Amino acid sequence: MPKSKSNLIQSVDRALRILECFSRRENELGVTEIANKLDLHKSTTFGILSTLENKGYLNQNPENGKYKLGLKLFELGKLVEYGMDLRTSSLPYLKKLVDKYGETAHLAMRDGNQVIYIDKVEGERGIKMSSQVGKRAYMYCTGVGKAILAFMPEKYMEETMKNIEFYSFTPNTIMNATDLKKELRKIRERKYCIDNEEIEVGLRCVAAPIMDYNGEAIGSVSVSGPTSRMDKKKIDLISRDLKNVIMKISETLGYKNV
Template sequence: MNESVIKALNLLDFFLEEKKELTLSEIAKKSNLSKPTLFRLLSSLEVTGFLTKTKNTQQDVRYRLGIKLLELGNMVSEQLELRTVALPLMRKLCTDINEAVHLVILDGDNAVYIEKVESNHAVRLYTRVGKRSELYIGSGPKLLLAYMPEALQKAVLEKMKFTKLTPNTIENKETLYNEINNIKKQGYSISFSEQDQETIGISYPIKDYTQNVVAALTISGPNSRMQEIIEEISKKTKEAARSISLQLGYPEKY
């Protein structure tokens, strides 16, 4: 555990009180830290954008919360809204098809499963909220990779390394490029036994008011159940993704 990081982040709590700007002396009094230690921590928070420093005079230097916190707060707010909007429709979709329904978003170079509704089948795939996945594995992560802004997608692909989990796992960039192009042409993503043997995954994009893809709505289950009704599952998943997108403000034409 990094004590310096914890001390620095704890300083932000002082700005949640009534005063929105604080001097070094005021923060020192609240934190019981020496001024040299405090100055070092505040400088780190300033460099990373968590605090902004205003220097009125040599003696009058004040700190206030930085724009980075607003950016992070907006991201958290959007994710909470996404989950709030998506969950009822995910539950309905799960009731209709009786297979696991996932909500998957980007987090840096990975995909993260942020919501899940489980089927009532005795045989289930092991997934969990918080699970992280490489972007070349599975229908949801591949879909998010396909709809990334081009510059970001290129940067992610350049440093991507491949690990073979099953015989069907994509193992090189050429194959992945082809897969990305197919996903964008057809408007959805599908995977066959890429993470686990004898499984199928189907994903459709969720878009918000900015008309960008913010998540993947993903269905996954064993071949034995999904293969015969894959077209029905695909249709209903597409409809659910569209409904979620419309509630997030995507234009009605979607």
């Protein structure tokens, strides 16, 4: 059944229709061509094209003034590709962690200044938590987020941290850039991170980053459980297995630990 069009936002719909005009045969199009294809006013079309160009979704050829698809779409497409590869490569390892420890395992990817959960395997003793596949979470106060942030290239890490707005979720939530930088240094030293009731009271998790063929952190795996069960001894055991797991997943993506 087709979805109702009653709740479509017209400007967004038009922008997406413009992007869909391009094809292998017609990889460059002018303002008039696009306006005619979509039966839009030329001034409206030009305004949308200018916005898409400003955001990197389109590039304008300076020689003929025509537009073509931009690298931003390639970047987003690679995120989808990585997500598919990650889920396929990671699921068996997530299940093994859950079978061994009885807690919940998550797989997440970076998406801008946040992370998005792309898979979740619940243990038999798993407790109810707010995480769910497709949900976004903050990087600075979650295990999956901090694991990625700590192993990002320095330039991108600093850029990301400048855009963080700190919110307090629990008494343990990190609330400033200075404390976060100290935490990230610790994470890099031990190769894994701990979320000690920073996003939810009563919840503790261990997480480690997944590296791609460029040696960059593109995702992370975590094991979460109640603080009553996730004591130091169990965290030490999980962290050792987790580091082995993320290394195996990273290797499937072309990462070489040299």
